[in-house]
Amino acid sequence: MSKKYLSRxxxxxxxxxxxxxxxxxxxxxxKEEATRISLSITQELTHAWGGQNIYFPKGTxxxxxxxxxxxxxxxxxxxxxxxxxxxxxxIQHIYRIIALCRKKRKEKTEVI
Numbered sequence: 416m417s418k419k420y421l422s423r424x425x426x427x428x429x430x431x432x433x434x435x436x437x438x439x440x441x442x443x444x445x446k447e448e449a450t451r452i453s454l455s456i457t458q459e460l461t462h463a464w465g466g467q468n469i470y471f472p473k474g475t476x477x478x479x480x481x482x483x484x485x486x487x488x489x490x491x492x493x494x495x496x497x498x499x500x501x502x503x504x505x506i507q508h509i510y511r512i513i514a515l516c517r518k519k520r521k522e523k524t525e526v527i
Contacts, residue, residue, distance in 0.1 A: 432457040487516035 432453045439449035486498050490513055499506045 428457055428461065431460075483512045483516060486512050 435456060436446075436449045436453035439452055440446060444452070482502065486502060486509065489498060490509075495506050495509045495513075498504075499509050502509075504512075
């Protein structure tokens with residue numbers, strides 16, 4: 416089999432494990448423990464998801480959702496303009512974010 420058709424799976428798993436270990440170390444976990452945890456998580460994921468094609472989204476909607484809740488929490492009823500400037504969004508977008516977050520919060524708190 417030609418080299419261009421070989422799986423990049425082992426490369427992906429090594430990169431994942433290395434990044435995870437580095438992230439754990441950045442959170443104050445000692446090297447040996449970070450290595451052990453990152454290997455354990457990598458092995459668990461290969462067991463749970465091994466053999467499947469997995470797509471990793473870029474996370475833009477996840478980050479936007481987090482940003483939207485941050486905007487909602489900073490909103491004081493009259494600071495639309497300040498929030499628009501801070502987050503580099505149109506004022507109308509701030510209005511939409513506030514309305515959507517209010518709706519989601521209401522849906523969560525309503526008793527069914």
